[in-house]
Structures are given as structure tokens and as C-alpha cells.
Amino acid sequence: MQRVLSVQNLRKVYGETVAVNGISFEVSPSEIVGLLGPNGAGKTTTINMILGVLEPTSGSIRIESIDLAAQRSQALEKTNFAAVYAPLPGNLTVYQNLRIFGMIYGVKPLGPRIEELLAQFELEKFRNTKTGVLSSGEQTRVGLAKAMLNRPPLLLLDEPTASLDPAVARDIRASIRDFVRAGESGVLWTSHNMYEVEAVCDRVLFLSHGQILLEGDPRELPREHGKETLEDLFITVAREPLSLEHMGEQA
Amino acid sequence: MSLERTAAVVLRQYYLLRGSPARIPPLFAWVAIDITLWGFITRYLNAVASAGFNFVPALLGAVLLWDFFIRVMQGVTTAFLEDVWSRNFLNFFATPLSISEYIAGLILSSISTSAVGVTVMFLLASLVFGLSFLIYKALLAPFLLLLFVFGIALGVFACAVVLRLGPASEWFIWPIPALISPFAGVFYPISVLPRWMQWISRAIAPSYVFEGMRAIVAQRPAPLADLAWSAALDLVCLVLACWIFRRVYRHAVRTGLIARYSAESLS
Numbered sequence: 042m043q044r045v046l047s048v049q050n051l052r053k054v055y056g057e058t059v060a061v062n063g064i065s066f067e068v069s070p071s072e073i074v075g076l077l078g079p080n081g082a083g084k085t086t087t088i089n090m091i092l093g094v095l096e097p098t099s100g101s102i103r104i105e106s107i108d109l110a111a112q113r114s115q116a117l118e119k120t121n122f123a124a125v126y127a128p129l130p131g132n133l134t135v136y137q138n139l140r141i142f143g144m145i146y147g148v149k150p151l152g153p154r155i156e157e158l159l160a161q162f163e164l165e166k167f168r169n170t171k172t173g174v175l176s177s178g179e180q181t182r183v184g185l186a187k188a189m190l191n192r193p194p195l196l197l198l199d200e201p202t203a204s205l206d207p208a209v210a211r212d213i214r215a216s217i218r219d220f221v222r223a224g225e226s227g228v229l230w231t232s233h234n235m236y237e238v239e240a241v242c243d244r245v246l247f248l249s250h251g252q253i254l255l256e257g258d259p260r261e262l263p264r265e266h267g268k269e270t271l272e273d274l275f276i277t278v279a280r281e282p283l284s285l286e287h288m289g290e291q292a
Numbered sequence: 293m294s295l296e297r298t299a300a301v302v303l304r305q306y307y308l309l310r311g312s313p314a315r316i317p318p319l320f321a322w323v324a325i326d327i328t329l330w331g332f333i334t335r336y337l338n339a340v341a342s343a344g345f346n347f348v349p350a351l352l353g354a355v356l357l358w359d360f361f362i363r364v365m366q367g368v369t370t371a372f373l374e375d376v377w378s379r380n381f382l383n384f385f386a387t388p389l390s391i392s393e394y395i396a397g398l399i400l401s402s403i404s405t406s407a408v409g410v411t412v413m414f415l416l417a418s419l420v421f422g423l424s425f426l427i428y429k430a431l432l433a434p435f436l437l438l439l440f441v442f443g444i445a446l447g448v449f450a451c452a453v454v455l456r457l458g459p460a461s462e463w464f465i466w467p468i469p470a471l472i473s474p475f476a477g478v479f480y481p482i483s484v485l486p487r488w489m490q491w492i493s494r495a496i497a498p499s500y501v502f503e504g505m506r507a508i509v510a511q512r513p514a515p516l517a518d519l520a521w522s523a524a525l526d527l528v529c530l531v532l533a534c535w536i537f538r539r540v541y542r543h544a545v546r547t548g549l550i551a552r553y554s555a556e557s558l559s
Binding site for chain 1: 294296297299300303304307308311312374378379380381382383384385386387388389390542545546547548550551
């Protein structure tokens with residue numbers, strides 16, 4: 042089966058600092074993979090490298106078998122992203138933003154696709170509203186609508202529900218799950234909300250100091266490592282990653 | 293290269309202009325003020341100077357051409373700065389949009405915005421101050437083209453400076469035309485400059501345009517060889533500017549500057 046994302050020996054070094062240290066993983070179609078870890082673990086660095094805005098020191102990234110380094114535009118046509126730290130230009134309306142990014146991704150037919158997404162994310166009434174004046178939750182919905190414009194085989198979501206209230210966050214998670222079920226998209230999802238990760242992700246990768254420390258089913262992984270919950274496991278990864286490394290070696 | 297992606301960059305600028313009327317007056321207001329001011333100065337000079345020399349085509353024409361160059365350069369930089377101000381780099385550069393498509397979009401945006409300014413200047417200079425463009429004969433188009441290419445080249449270079457040094461370096465780029473103007477010989481022949489300044493003048497395309505313009509106004513033969521040399525210099529500047537921008541972009545991708553470009557970023 043063709044993977045939507047294949048990362049091999051990815052490494053990023055800034056001077057003396059190793060931000061990402063030779064990680065390898067894959068994302069399959071219709072799979073939601075959680076990329077977890079404490080602040081500074083290398084999650085956003087990894088996502089930026091997959092998005093082509095940060096050049097790896099070494100290693101390779103293939104999106105649907107297309108090498109990102111060799112065929113940047115072709116590879117990025119097959120992906121899209123939403124991140125809480127990358128809001129869409131606030132001086133354009135919701136419709137204008139979707140139209141511009143739809144053109145950049147070559148979405149055809151664009152008009153009906155925009156209408157579909159405006160309806161799906163309940164954004165019709167904000168169609169002609171400048172994105173910058175929307176609440177953070179509404180802006181997140183616009184960002185997600187933009188991320189789904191081209192029905193990307195690979196969707197990258199960096200803390201997509203970070204600024205949402207629980208009710209909206211639940212709706213958004215449902216939308217993303219529906220999107221994945223309806224097509225063949227794979228999702229790489231970062232979050233600090235372990236409840237959300239358990240509810241959404243099929244598999245998780247725990248990053249610590251730029252390396253993948255643990256990998257597995259988020260519902261099984263805590264028990265396998267003697268923890269009650271995924272959050273307990275997360276805290277251990279953040280505070281005592283060495284204890285988990287030792288457990289891994291003993292196993 | 294995708295025309296649709298380039299068109300998206302242009303469409304963004306159109307939407308910004310349409311959505312914010314405050315962005316419209318700067319397209320023509322300053323050049324209109326400049327033409328009005330210099331229009332009256334040339335009228336006064338014509339009144340007090342000896343008969344036989346018409347200052348309108350020599351000075352007002354020079355102002356018009358120089359303002360055209362500034363509008364073109366600022367058209368590119370302003371379009372780029374819109375992405376800086378709205379922190380749009382991550383959104384744009386994490387897409388299939390290539391650097392060539394992005395720069396082409398900035399250039400096309402500049403053509404549209406500078407067309408507004410140049411139209412206002414032409415109308416004001418000809419209708420109010422009697423500047424006849426027929427005096428420049430068929431050379432008006434090459435003059436404009438040479439200044440246009442130079443404006444684009446400097447605009448792309450200025451964008452590279454801001455991308456490399458961070459948004460706070462924006463103030464570096466606004467005085468660039470003023471720094472060049474003494475060497476360009478907008479209002480005087482470059483022969484009046486000290487020798488070291490003349491060497492710099494000979495290395496920039498606009499000086500040949502303004503020397504050529506004065507030659508035409510004085511009814512001397514058109515310096516076609518000089519204009520051809522000016523075109524060659526223009527091309528070198530344009531290729532160099534695009535190369536510098538690409539190198540700066542590569543550096544920004546290598547260091548992660550694109551992903552964390554913010555108000556005071558400096559790398």
C-alpha cells in the first residue's frame with residue numbers, strides 16, 4: 042500500500058543543537074497519526090520540514106512517493122495544513138482567502154468546493170467578513186476549511202483545536218474524522234490534549250529531544266508502559282524520558 | 293510555472309486594494325503632488341530664464357520618468373510587505389507556490405499599481421502643464437521600459453533585504469531611490485558630477501535614460517548605443533536581484549526563518 046507520507050532518517054541541526062535526530066515514520070491513507078511530545082521536542086520542526094519551509098540537514102520526505110526535496114511543488118500539491126500560529130491574512134475576507142488558496146492549490150471546480158466548505162464549517166454568514174475580525178474559534182474553522190480545500194492526501198494539523206471551546210473542538214474533531222473516513226487522506230496531528238489524541242488518533246508517536254521515544258495505539262500505550270492514562274505517559278516522556286528508554290531496552 | 297498560482301498572488305493585491313480604500317490614494321497622490329510642484333517650478337523657470345529653452349520637457353519630463361521608476365519599485369516592495377505585515381509567509385511558502393511564481397505575481401501587481409500612478413502623472417503633466425510627449429518621439433517607450441526593468445530589479449532586491457534582515461529593516465528600502473537619484477542625473481548631466489560619481493552613474497541604467505532624454509529635448513541625435521548599453525545593465529541588475537532573492541530565500545528555508553518570520557526576526 043502506498044503511504045501518504047514516508048519520512049526517513051530525518052535530521053535537523055542548528056549549530057550545536059540537534060532539533061530532530063534521525064526520525065523515521067510513515068502515515069497510511071485514512072490513518073490519523075498523533076505527533077506528541079513536550080515543548081521543544083521537535084514536533085513543529087518536523088511539520089515545518091514536511092511543509093517544505095525548513096530544509097532538513099539530512100534525510101528524506103516523500104509525500105505519496107514524491108520526493109519533497111526534488112519535486113517541491115508537486116509534493117506540496119498533495120498536502121495542506123492548519124496551524125494555530127499561522128492564521129490566514131486577516132485583511133482578506135473568508136471567501137477571498139479560500140479563493141486565493143484554492144487557486145494556489147489548483148482546486149477545480151473552485152466555486153462549488155468553497156461553498157461546500159463554507160457550509161461544512163458553518164462559515165456562510167462570515168463569507169464577506171474579514172478573517173482578522175473573527176473570533177479565534179471562527180478563524181480556526183476558516184483555517185481548517187482552507188486546509189481541506191484541495192482534499193489533500195496528507196493533512197498536517199498543528200494543534201488545530203488549541204483555541205477552541207470544548208463544544209466547537211468536538212465538532213471540529215468530528216469534521217476531521219469524517220474527512221478522513223470519506224477519502225483516502227492521512228493526517229499528522231499534533232496536540233497537547235491527550236483526551237483528544239485518544240479520541241481521534243489511530244496511532245501516536247512520542248517525540249523527546251528530537252527522537253521517537255514511543256510508538257503505538259494511544260489506547261494501549263499507557264498500559265504497556267505501566268501508566269494509567271495517556272496524560273501520565275506524556276508527563277513521564279516530558280520529565281523522565283530516560284526511564285522509558287530503559288523500559289524499551291529491557292523489553 | 294503555473295499561471296494560476298501567479299494570478300492568485302496578483303488577486304490578493306487586488307482584493308487588498310478593493311477592501312481598503314485607504315490603499316488607493318497612495319497609488320497616485322504623491323506623484324500628483326510631485327508633478328504639480330514641479331509643474332509650477334518649471335513654469336516659473338520658463339518665465340525668468342532666457343527665451344529659447346523650455347524647462348517643461350527637461351525637468352517635468354524627468355520628474356515624471358523618475359516618479360514612474362519609484363512607483364514601479366514601490367509596487368513590488370509594497371506587495372511583498374503586505375505579506376510581511378500580515379505574516380503570510382508560512383501560509384504562502386508551505387504551498388505549491390514557487391519563488392518564481394511569487395516574484396512574477398509581485399511584478400504583475402506592480403505593473404497594475406504603477407499604471408494607475410503613471411496615468412495620473414501623464415494626464416496632469418499634459419493637461420495642466422502642457423508637457424507634450426511627442427517631443428520624446430519614439431523613445432518614450434524605451435525610456436519607460438528601461439526604468440521599469442530597473443524599478444523591478446531594485447524592488448526585488450529590496451524584498452530580499454527585508455526577507456534577510458527582518459521586517460524592522462523595512463526603513464532601509466524606502467530611501468533607496470533617493471540614494472540613487474544623485475547618480476542617475478535626473479535633473480542635470482552626469483558630466484557635472486565628480487569623476488568617482490560619474491563612474492557609478494555609468495554603472496546604472498537610469499543615467500543613460502536621463503542623458504538620452506536631455507539629448508532629445510536639445511534636439512541632438514538619440515544616443516541609441518547608450519540606451520542599448522542601459523538595457524544590458526538593466527538585464528544584469530534584474531538577473532542579479534532575482535539571484536539574490538533566491539539565495540536569501542534558500543537561506544531562510546535552511547535556517548527556519550520563513551517559518552518563524554516575525555516583527556523583529558533577524559538571522
